[in-house]
Amino acid sequence: MIALLFVLGVASQASACLQRIDHTPGVQDASKLIGPGQNFNDVEQIVEALGLNSDDWSLEEGPRRQIKYDLTRQRLNLYYEGLRVRGFTLQASLNSDEEYTGAVSGFLPTISSLDLSAGAGVRRRDLKQALAQYVNDNNVRINxxxxxxxxxxxxxFERQIYVDFSTGKASVVFFAKALVNIPNYIRSPRALFDGNLNLIKGRVSVRSKGSSGCPNALGGNLQFPGLTYGPGAGETCLNTKVRGDTCILHSKRFVVKDVKEKIDRREAEIVKFNCEDGLNDTYNGGYSSNADTFYYAQVFYDVLKSWGKDTSPFDEKTTTLYTHYAKHPNAFWDGVAATFGNGDEVVFPYAVKEIIGHELGHAITEDSCNMAFDGESVAVDEAFADICGKAVSAYLDPNFNWKFADNLIRSARDALRYFDDPTKDGRTIANVNDFQKVVADHPALGVGVFDKFFYLVNDAGVPFQSAFEAVVLANRIYWHGETGFYDGACGVLRAANDLGQDVTPYKSSFLQVGIDLSFCCLDGTA
Ligand SMILES: [Zn+2]
Structure with missing residues (x-):
């Protein structure tokens, strides 16, 4: 019995929330106003047949659609004193001779004591301001x-008549809508204001179709499928800039320029295309380096913001990302911009998520301290970049693996590097004591020392994002132009200490790659 009462209670509450036009005081059912067997030549005759005064009321022909029995159904929009009556439309049927058959459905409100002068003094810019305020009141855009x-x-905007479904009372209102399209924020606000610009109701919806900044594209490459970009459910929105029908891969922080397989980057152009056409820049087995580069650069920025807690290297300027650079089997940061080669017969185009994060990691180091002239600094800089690349994967998928760029190479090897065992590629070192073997010819092979440390500290139980925050803080605050393994490791330890983290796993992890941090003084840094 108690259960039954509960169910009834919920049901009656639910029905009270649903709006029912047929329950609205004063409405009439149009289908009962016109008797059978009458045909009409135009909508004016329908107005008359409905018993409406044609001095006040009118019907506007709306869209039509072929239905069964050789009939065409048409929507008729209702107007009172030249103003559209919101929420009230009629449906008429036309026969094959284009005559209205008299079968008219829908509801008509009763409009009385309407103040037609309401809102007469409202200007366009007042409404625009009110709509902007409405968006602000209904969204949180931190920082x-x-x-x-x-x-x-x-x-x-449009001046209309609004009939309150619960009271049946009609009033003059303003319906206003717009598109807000600024970086990382695409919304379609729409709202209803009364004659004094008080909000009646509104909605701030995420754009999901049309020239929405969510063009269609396919990410990844032939061997490793990536994201499906688009406006739909389950698709990833690129959030491009939109100008008319054109989508542009340009945000406040990043701009993608396509070199189109040339070697002179000065010939590169900002990627622009018709939004409805989507992106189609397949080269060398990669589906869309342009889409992936634009998307993952933004993801990296998000990682830096939420995990690294410092986005300043990308906040002062727009960073250029060059795609489809020649038949180049590499990617690089040149001090100003990142460039992604198109790969060769061994590797797919380099615009894959971890490489994108890697190159932008170099941008951070560049901004911090212009490190990496030679030797150990190169190895530390490369490892920091690897950690940034891995952060993109870890941010997107808690079940990430410890291979680096495992979606890049066509065959032979299953990754570019291995955090958990850097020596697996037969070249990279994983212990600082082996650096002498590579320093002369390939100091970058020292990348494995800090890569391995980062794996070990995670394996020791430090969450990825905590270790990442410490490494970013070390880069920004402690590292300098000549930072090497020991100095760099000490900086990470001090950064972890600054963040209130337990430094024990950091110390033991560094020790496992040959770096004894007993010299590293934490006194006075807490
Ligand atoms: Zn690098």
Whole structure:
């Protein structure tokens, strides 16, 4: 019995929340106003047949659609004193002779004591300001500033009549809508205001179709499928800049320029395309380096923000990312921009997520301290970049593996490097005491020392994001232009200490790659 009462209670509450136009006071069922067997030549005759005063009321022909029995169904929009009556439409049927058959359905409100002068003094810019304020009141944009009325694109409004479904009372209102399209934020606000610009109701919806900044594209490559970009459910929105029908891979922080297999980057152009066409820049087995580069650069920025807690290297300027650079089996940071080669017969195009994070990691070090002229610094810089690349994967998938760039190589090897066992490639070292073997010819092979440390400290129980935060802090605060293994490791230890982390796993992990940090003084740094 108690259970039954509970169910009834929920049901009646639910039905009270649902709006029922047929329960609205004063509405009439149009299908009962027109008797059978009458045909009409136009909508004016329907207005008359409905018993409406044609001085006040009118019907506007809306979209039509072929239905069964050789009939065409058409929507008729209802107007009162020239103003659209929101929420009330009729449906008429036309026969094959284009005559209205008299079968009209829908509901009509009763409109009385309407103040038609309401909102007469409202100007366009007042409405625009009200809509911008509505967006601000209904969204949290931490550290990204407020929406201004100048951020509202495609703004439009219409003076209409609104009938409150619960009371049946009609009033003059403004329906306003716009597109807000600023970096990382694409929304379509729409709202209803009364004649005094008080909000009646509204919605700030995420754009999901049309020229929405979510063009279609396929990520990944022939062997390793990637993301499906697009506006739909289960698809990933690229959040491109939109100008009219054109999507542009340009955000506040990153711009993608396509070199189109040339070797002179000055010929590169900002990637622009018709949003509806989507991206199709397949080269050398990679589906869309442009889409992947733009997307994962943004992801890396998000990683830096939420895990690294420092995005400053990318906040002051827009970083250029060159794609489809020649038939080049590599990617590189040149001090100003990142460039992703198109690969060769061994590797796919280099614009894969961990390489993108890697190159942007170099940008951080560049901004911090212009490190990596030679020797140990090169190895430390490369390892920091690897950790940044791995952070992109770890951020997107808690079940990430410890291979580096395992979606890049066509055959033979299953990854570019291995955090858990850097020596697996037969060249990279994993202990600082082996550095003498590689320092002369290939100091970058020392990358494995800090790569292995980072794996070990995670394996010792330090969460990825905590270790990442410590390494980023070390890079920003402790490392300098000549940082080597010991100095760099000590910086990481001090950074972890600064963050209130237990430094024990850091010490033991560094010791396992040959770096004894007993010299590293933490006194006074806490
Ligand atoms: Zn590198």
């Amino acid at each position: 990204q500033g407020d929406i201004d009325s100048k951020d509202l694109r495609h703004f439009s």
